[in-house]
Amino acid sequence: MAYTARNSYFLFFALLLCAITASSDDESYAKILIKFKSSLSNTTMLDNWIEPVENLCSGYKPNWKGLVCDNGTFTGLKLENMGLGGTVDVDSLAELQLMSLSLMNNNFSGPFPYNDLKKLGKLRSLYLANNRFNGDIPDDAFSGMKAMRKIVLGLNEYTGKIPMSLLQLPRLVDLQLQNNQFEGRIPDFWQKNLTVNFANNNLEGPIPSTLSSQNASKFSGNIKLCGKPLEPCKPKKSIPKIAFIIAAVVGVALAAIIIAFLIFRRRAKPLKYEKSVDNYHAEEPTHNGTEIYKNNGEQGKLYFVRNDRERFELENLLRASAEVLGSGSFGSSYKAVLFSGQPLVVRRFQQMNNMGKEEFYEHMRRLGRLSHPNLLPLVAFYYGKEEKLLITDFVECGSLASHLHGKRSPNQPGFDWPTRLKIIKGVARGLAYLYKELPSLSLPHGHLKSSNVLLDNTFEPVLSDFALAPVINKEHAQRFMVAYKSPESTQSDRVTRKTDVWSLGILILELLTGRFPANYLKQGRGPNADLATWVNSVVREEWTGEVFDKDMNLGRHGEGQMLRLLKIGMCCCEWNVERRWDLKEAIEKIEELKERDSDDDYSSYASEGEMYSSRAPTDDDFSFSKA
Incomplete structure (x- = not known):
């Protein structure tokens, strides 16, 4: 009996010590989280991050918004759809021993601090999709991160080559890099059960055989990619040196002709009337509600201000089935349904000449960066001298x-x-x-x-x-x-x-x-x-x-x-x-x-x-x- 009682006392004090340690850790983590929050902007959604806090987690339920909890233990951050911006203070995050970090669907921009990412040694998943992170990712960005399983970086503005350090992650099972501007060849990934998405980049060359069983849609939008599951690669034909010499001579001759033409045109009397390249016009809707718009001149381009929407050309928009929603003080509104089934609203404005083109573009980009549940997001716009189009979601x-x-x-x-x-x-x-x-x-x-x-x-x-x-x-x-x-x-x-x-x-x-x-x-x-x-x-x-x-x-x-x-x-x-x-x-x-x-x-x-x-x-x- 005495032995059992003594064991019970030891167990009680051990549990008490664990509780005190957990509470102490949470207090320490809370201070670090407050410091991390100070590096962010537009933190309205994190208003309940307030000290003092006794426990960050109650079982699997977080007591602060955006925390990930596992049986009473704080393990990660899930700060999604909050309109956050600012900088990502990796040094502060390194003190938290995170296993998961998600900043998806926010307003972060500029380079992500990949040079410091290795400080998050226990990180298993990284979700940064649908922001405006840009620049090249260092080749060694993921070196040493042996626990990493999921990396989701789609719908950003990354450039450069896919970092080779991804090949050093033995547990990697999910890699999403779609809708960026990555270029060059796809590395020879070897990880078993790896799922990838490289769609809509500038990648080229043959797809590694280890990825040939992936769905073809995961490589679409890279016109220079080839090999399974896409079309077979065409063998390169050798071109004799004489062909390069002929091409150079022809190029010089063409340049001379073009220069002469430009000199002649500059001396010529200008035409009294010249067609504007911005002669986009929209016709009245037909009775069946289709082909509301018709482009009667040189087609302009849509400018997208968000990365989380389907991309399409102005031609697709003009050919989409549509219906009139109404005509207001600024112009007409139409509901257009793209070929994919996505509904959008197109607003025509003819009274938008209060600022120049560059200022207009900058103002629209600024509106495109706004993200809030109670604001209608601007998706894209078209700029013409006489008429502008604003494209938004359909509510x-x-x-x-x-x-x-x-x-x-x-x-x-x-x-x-x-x-x-x-x-x-x-x-x-x-x-x-x-x-x-x-x-x-x-x-x-x-x-x-x-x-x-x-x-x-x-x-x-x-x-x-x-x-x-x-x-x-x-x-x-x-x-x-x-x-x-x-x-x-x-x-x-x-x-x-x-x-x-x-x-x-x-x-x-x-x-x-x-x-x-x-x-x-x-x-x-x-x-x-x-x-x-x-x-x-x-x-x-x-x-x-x-x-x-x-x-x-x-x-x-x-x-x-x-x-x-x-x-x-x-x-x-x-x-x-x-x-x-x-x-x-x-x-x-x-x-x-x-x-x-x-x-x-x-x-x-x-x-x-x-x-x-x-x-x-x-x-x-x-x-x-x-x-």
């Missing part, structure tokens, strides 16, 4: 405006309060991201309205038509863009970074009341009554509850939260810009909203047995005032 459920104001079937209910709250929170988050990523723009959105809030199949909102003010012709923008309907624009001919807040406030009121802002239909910036004025008059003079949309299915335990959102909307619509809330304050208040009132919330809106909606609000309830 399934249409716009918020169509759901609020369009005709519904008799059995189709309107949006309830939880759905509307979800939508406005998503809109606020997307707007906050624009403000953070576009600090130099006075109008990070500029055209925020319900028809530019799209909804996916879960009714998550996606903002469109953002950050176009710099490229839209000034006169056209002032006639049609929502920002120029604001009080400061109509009264003082100016816009500020609080102007988008005004648009957010109008959107909130539209969402709560179900009323369309009629002043948006008026062209120009003349004085006109707006939705905020109507709401203010109802709230001030005869509070009857008529302000809320009846389709919301008002409930007793949600009315307090609706009133809070109404107040937020009115404070965002304050005519006096100085007194108007800034975006940060508005978003903080929106994030505090809930679907249902708590007992404390409810009691604060009830007094002497009467609901808040049965009395007129006082100045303490609303800080809104008219000009």
Whole structure:
């Protein structure tokens, strides 16, 4: 018995020591992770990385977002789809003894620090796909990393040759390098059960026999590759020296002819009319919805601003089956379905000459780098002198405006309060991201309205038509863009970074009341009554509850939260810009909203047995005032 008891004590103290050690490790790792986070940009998704933390992992569940846990042990980082940028601090990561690292689907750019990668000696998997990492990968980048099993680097901008140190990884089973700019020959990989993807690079030469059983699609897009599973390699024919001499003589003769022609043309009188190379035109849609576009002149090229989408040529787009989605103040929109089945939206703009070509390209590249769940990603664009095309993803459920104001079937209910709250929170988050990523723009959105809030199949909102003010012709923008309907624009001919807040406030009121802002239909910036004025008059003079949309299915335990959102909307619509809330304050208040009132919330809106909606609000309830 004494022996057993003594063993129990030893076991207890051993377990206690292990627990203390694990807790100590987690505290140490937490400090390292905070240091690593400081090297990143746009870390909103990592807001719960806060010290102190007792345990990073609870079983297989991480207590900090983006951590990988294995039975209570922190083993890796999975920081995917977070819009992260900045630099990757490998020195900090080296102290964590990571087994897996994934930074896929973010906004990292520039070279990855491969020279330091060997410091992550225990790393088994590395996922860096769908960023903008570029440059050559050093030939010895993976030397000594014997534990490495999976390397996923596709959809980046890597150049140079495939590093030979990959041949030194005995456990490698998955290598994905597709959609980059690797060149040269494919090394003679020998690893058993290795799966590769080298599609869409600049590789050449015969495919190693050890990879001949792979699917042909894994090598497509490399026009100089040959051998199984692609077409057989053609034997090279020897060319006599005399052929090179003849070719050189012919080349010199042709050069002389071309120079003479250019001199003659320069002296010739220029033509009175010359065709522009930018004579791309789009025709009206046919009745069957196919071949909406037709190129009547020299075909231009699409410029892709994202690496995570299918690549295609303008010709493919012009031949795609399509349907008209609508015609707005900027131009027409079409839904085009590529041959692969991928749906896209093509927007035609004829009023985008506010900046030069280089500035336009740079602005579009900047928009292409934006990545947020509540923003519609720009996929590609076409630049012509008279007309521009912007290509974006297709969002399934249409716009918020169509759901609020369009005709519904008799059995189709309107949006309830939880759905509307979800939508406005998503809109606020997307707007906050624009403000953070576009600090130099006075109008990070500029055209925020319900028809530019799209909804996916879960009714998550996606903002469109953002950050176009710099490229839209000034006169056209002032006639049609929502920002120029604001009080400061109509009264003082100016816009500020609080102007988008005004648009957010109008959107909130539209969402709560179900009323369309009629002043948006008026062209120009003349004085006109707006939705905020109507709401203010109802709230001030005869509070009857008529302000809320009846389709919301008002409930007793949600009315307090609706009133809070109404107040937020009115404070965002304050005519006096100085007194108007800034975006940060508005978003903080929106994030505090809930679907249902708590007992404390409810009691604060009830007094002497009467609901808040049965009395007129006082100045303490609303800080809104008219000009």
